[in-house]
Structure formats: structure tokens, C-alpha cells
Amino acid sequence: MVPFAPPTRYDLNFNFLGFPVRVHPLFWVIALLLGSGTRNLLMIPVWVVIVFISILVHELGHALAFRRYGQDSHILLHFSGGLTIPQSVPFGGGYASVGMTPNEHILVSLAGPFAGFLLAGLTLAVGAALGGDIIFTSILGVVPFPVVVLPISWLTDIFISMLWVNIFWGFINLLPVYPLDGGQVSRYFFIQRDPYSGLRTSLLISVITGGFLAVLGLVAFGSTYMALMFGLLAFQSYQMMQGVNRMY
Numbered sequence: 001m002v003p004f005a006p007p008t009r010y011d012l013n014f015n016f017l018g019f020p021v022r023v024h025p026l027f028w029v030i031a032l033l034l035g036s037g038t039r040n041l042l043m044i045p046v047w048v049v050i051v052f053i054s055i056l057v058h059e060l061g062h063a064l065a066f067r068r069y070g071q072d073s074h075i076l077l078h079f080s081g082g083l084t085i086p087q088s089v090p091f092g093g094g095y096a097s098v099g100m101t102p103n104e105h106i107l108v109s110l111a112g113p114f115a116g117f118l119l120a121g122l123t124l125a126v127g128a129a130l131g132g133d134i135i136f137t138s139i140l141g142v143v144p145f146p147v148v149v150l151p152i153s154w155l156t157d158i159f160i161s162m163l164w165v166n167i168f169w170g171f172i173n174l175l176p177v178y179p180l181d182g183g184q185v186s187r188y189f190f191i192q193r194d195p196y197s198g199l200r201t202s203l204l205i206s207v208i209t210g211g212f213l214a215v216l217g218l219v220a221f222g223s224t225y226m227a228l229m230f231g232l233l234a235f236q237s238y239q240m241m242q243g244v245n246r247m248y
């Protein structure tokens with residue numbers, strides 16, 4: 001793993017379920033920027049908390065799956081989201097990670113988005129317990145009804161954000177694009193099928209999917225952010241593919 005996001009004095013460090021967690025200060029900046037489009041200014045800190053909890057739960061999914069296969073890990077929340085980094089253990093003269101089969105790697109990658117889906121399910125259950133009106137209002141859209149009083153609309157806001165982050169981001173993460181979770185799934189899937197050129201196949205899929213989503217983002221959604229993000233990921237995959245080609 002590339003040692004980026006080095007420790008700073010503004011890091012937040014804590015332990016959760018036995019996993020060391022480090023939050024880089026830029027994580028809060030990015031979470032704030034993502035929430036700057038909220039309709040209500042007071043919702044911004046709430047949004048930051050929602051993003052923090054959701055990304056932490058996502059990474060916990062990966063970390064718990066790693067633990068199931070005997071691999072220790074620590075969690076890093078930084079400027080481009082979260083990372084669950086497997087801990088190396090002393091082995092012989094050096095350090096090594098626990099050997100895992102491709103299928104175990106695939107399950108570890110899927111555990112992140114599915115932990116988010118579980119959190120979304122839990123949110124829906126809370127909504128149902130509150131009478132279900134909140135689910136109804138959320139589905140009808142962000143338009144507040146005259147009958148909806150302020151506390152409900154606050155709750156609805158939180159509710160929509162929780163569902164949005166955990167379901168929508170979960171699906172984005174499952175796309176077969178490097179280094180998203182779906183990209184890892186596709187890598188281990190194709191390596192298993194073809195150890196010789198599987199890596200190259202998964203990178204080619206990443207270039208095509210990333211490129212397609214970049215164009216789709218720009219043309220269909222008018223989103224420069226989506227175009228830039230997927231364009232960059234497609235380009236990175238293309239560069240990695242060149243590296244793989246050179247090795248043969």
C-alpha cells in the first residue's frame with residue numbers, strides 16, 4: 001500500500017471494535033464540501049456526521065471480513081473517502097499479509113458496500129418504526145408538504161441523506177472500476193478465471209467502464225465532477241494496463 005496521507009497533528013485517532021481508526025483532517029474538509037449544496041445551512045454539520053458514520057460502517061464491513069479470514073487491519077478516513085488497510089505481520093525475516101484466496105478477497109470487497117446497504121435497511125426500519133410517514137415523504141421527494149412541520153422535515157432530511165449515501169454510494173462503489181470495490185471484485189474474478197491475463201482483462205473493463213461513465217456524467221447528467229472522477233480513474237487504469245503489458 002502506498003504510504004500516502006501521512007500522519008498529521010490534527011489526526012483523530014481512536015479504536016473501534018478493536019480496529020485502529022485514523023481520520024485525516026482533509027476528510028472533514030471533503031465531507032463539508034460535499035454537503036455545501038444542502039438546502040439548510042444547519043444541515044451541514046449533520047451531513048458531515050452522516051458521511052462520517054456511513055464511511056466508517058463501510059470500512060468496518062471490510063475490516064470485519066478481513067478479521068474473519070485471520071487478517072488484521074486498520075481504517076483510514078482521508079480526502080478521497082475511506083480505506084481499510086491490511087496489517088502486515090512478522091513473517092520470517094520480513095513482513096507479510098495473511099494469504100487469502102481470490103474468493104475471500106471478493107467477499108472482503110463486497111462486505112463494504114453491503115455493510116452500507118445494511119445500514120440503509122436499518123434506517124428504513126427506524127423510519128417504519130416512526131410511523132412510515134417519513135419514508136413516504138422521502139420517496140415523494142424533497143418538496144416539503146405544508147402539513148409537514150419543521151422537526152419532521154429535519155428528520156426527513158437526515159433520513160434522505162442516510163439512504164442516499166448508503167445506497168447510491170454503495171452502488172457506485174460496486175462498479176468494476178479501479179480502485180473501487182467493484183474493481184477489486186472484477187480483478188479477483190478474472191485472475192481466478194485466467195491467472196495469465198485476468199489482471200489485464202479487469203483493467204480493460206475498468207478503462208471502458210470509467211470512460212463510459214465519464215462521458216455519461218458529462219452528457220446525460222451535466223456533472224463535471226462525475227466526468228472528472230471517472231475520467232481520472234479510467235486514465236489511471238489505462239496507465240496500469242500499460243505497466244502490465246510491459247511485464248509480459
Ligand SMILES: [Zn+2]
Pocket residue numbers: 058062109112113173181
Ligand atoms: Zn470499500
